[in-house]
Amino acid sequence: MSRIGNAPVVVPANVKVAVEGNRLKAEGPKGKLGLDLPPKISAKVDGGRIVLSRENEERVSRSLHGLARSLVSNVIQGVSTGYVKQMEIIGVGFKAAVQGKKLVLNLGKSHPIEYPIPAEIKITVADNVRLTVEGSDKQLVGAVAADIRGYHPPEPYKGKGVRYAGETIRRKEGKTAQSKSA
Secondary structure, X not given: OOHHHHOOEEOOOOOEEEEEOOXXXXXXXXXXXXXXXXXXXXXXXXXXXXXXXXXXXXXXXXXXXXXXXXXXXHHHHHHHOOEEEEEEEEOOOOEEEEEOOEEEEEOOOOOOEEEEOOOOOEEEEEOOOEEEEEEOOHHHHHHHHHHHHHOOOOOOOOOOEEEEOOOOOOOOOOOOOOOOOO
């Protein structure tokens, strides 16, 4: 039995959910999202809850049962409260700014990096070095944050680069000068 898969997903009052075949659609204050359920997994809306069930007890069906429940839970939370990733830019002269539908990053390269912001994502910049990535799709918020971090990941010697807020960077010692002995 899948303990995660058997737990029902509670739907808040401000979220509308519809199941059409193998597709789940949710609409809430933060937007609309859809989810294609894996094969052999079915969902039904029962009052203020979504209950997922599987057709059989095959190994693949059991593993997809818990996965589908977690994905449905992420969709419901996304349309009701949304997801936020906080990021920091550390380094002399490193900064970010939002210009229209682009995020412009100055990360010590010879040119500014222009990152096109997806339509479903909202990025805000505070103090030129603090980024907030917001959206209703958990996977997309994480992917955008990872893309931004990928332009200049924190390096282990000085810690300069783009990092998630609260992320600890494993630091290394630099080379030590050797004393010359004759």
